[in-house]
Amino acid sequence: MGILNDDAVLIKEAEKAGDKTLITVNCPDKTGLGCDLCRIILLFGLSIAKGDASTDGKWCYLVFWVVGKPTTRWYLLRERLREVCPPCTLPMAEIYYFRPEFQQPKPPKVFLLKFWCTFDRKGLLHDVTKVLCELELSVKRVKVFTAPDGTVMDLLFVTDTRELLHTKKRQEETKSQLNAMLGDNIISFEIELAGHEVTANPQGSAFLPPAITDDMDNALISKRVSVKFDNELSPSHTLMQILCQDHKGLIYDIMRTLKDYNIQVSYGRFSAKAKDYEVDLFIMQGDGKKIMDPEKQKVICSRLRMELVRPLRVEVMSRGPDTELLVANPVELAGKGRPLVFYDITLAITSLSIRIFSVEIARHRIHDREWEVYRVLLDEGDVALVPRSTIKECVVKNLMGWE
Structure with missing residues (x-):
């Protein structure tokens, strides 16, 4: 049975308003650990201003500088981060490293x-x-009847x-x-x-509009997000450089994409600058080799651009005489969706003084991926006073963390 070092996760809280809180993680490595950690940081409503990550393939060291809130429960965050760190034992000075096939969660x-x-x-x-x-209760499905x-x-x-x-x-x-x-x-x-x-x-069967199911035009995406590969700088790793507009959960969106492709991050550095975000990651495939195949590079580039331009899909449309808000949230291969989506949706709708008549949440297959789709039926009397374009803009800004 593996155990965790008490110092696997350390948090140094900001000393004064405006300062950043420092989170360090020092534990055995596993593919997708960065994704799991970033998801929890996002779940607690924190944004990552800067970060460093390094690993030798067995042990990793990660540092996050995060922007917190007065209500952040740091002790609970530390506990949740420790729970996703791979355990180890130290018999006879030898470390047993995490093996995901022995740790499949129920x-x-x-x-x-x-x-x-x-x-x-x-x-x-x-x-x-x-x-x-x-209360740390995650909403999976909702039905509201008035x-x-x-x-x-x-x-x-x-x-x-x-x-x-x-x-x-x-x-x-x-x-x-x-x-x-x-x-x-x-x-x-x-x-x-x-x-x-x-x-x-949990699969939904209702029709989804093209605004939710269609992919965006790659020409448009390429102008807003830059993803480049370099195999010359390192003899053993591929350097991936990303430059894009900052948004809530950006590092999580990158890490979950790499996790889905079984890509390992050996070293990384990322930071927010003004409204942009710069990311440098030295990566390799699950077999320990560089990503040399141009077609595989193209696929990963296309997916990352899509995720960083439109990590969630939002549309406001008519459903008979009523107005319906649809939000599609991508689901990891591990089965987890982006956290706090429903919270952000309800916060945006509340800020517009619109009542919610009913809600349904279900899983849908869109192309080759699974999405969590939120269908929110809005009170028609309130909607009559607010343009649909305003509703969509407000929901998008809230989900993306844009002011």
Whole structure:
């Protein structure tokens, strides 16, 4: 059984406002570790201003300078980062290195949170989502129904980062925090393990518009993002250089793409400069060789450009007499989607003083990839006062972290 060094993750908090918090990770290496770490940093609402990464293929050392918030729970961030670090033992001064084939995670249990409220105020769903995020409950699917009398039934399918939602104590904690937020307006609240039909078939079947399913024109993409390969500088690694506009979760988007292609990062340096981001990564294939094949370079370049220009796809359209917001979130091959997407969507809609009538979240196959698609039906009375272009722009800016 592997163990983790207590110093595998260290966090030095910023001393004053405006300073950056320093996160160091020192542990055994594995392909995709950078992606897993960046996903958790994004999950806690932090942005990476600068970073360094180096590894000898067995042990790695990563440094992140992040911009935090007054409410950031640093102790909890450290714990979550340590959980994705590969374990090791030290018998007879020999290190046992992480082997992913022996550490396949079990899919988390999905629970149904079902509650009725006596009213449907603007921002209600966002407030619920905020509480769930603070509880470390990840929303996988949502169904919201507003009755003619104004009462609301919310069905939220969630997983628990702490894997304790089956316990009475954890359920009482969840009910208590939601009750504190909803007050006397809550009618009933139940938590139960979701049925097999929910966990076995999360795929959506409804039609998706071309704005969501179509790829963007490569000529347009190439003007906004630069991705270059160099095999001359290093005898053993391919240098990949990226220059692009900064956005929320940018390093995660790069790392998850490389993880999906089984590309290992041996050394990297990245930093934000004004509105641009510069990334230099020395990489190699899973077999330890350079990326020499021009066709493979072309495929990786095309994918990265697409991910960095449009990591999420957003469209506002008519669905009969109603207005529907669609957001498509890419899913890693490991089955994880980008974190906090639903939180960001509800925050944007709330800022426009628009009520959410209903929500559905499901997985879709778009071309050769899986996407998590959010369908948000908006209150038509509120939408009549806000142009659809404004709704789309607000949601995109919130998801991308642009002011």
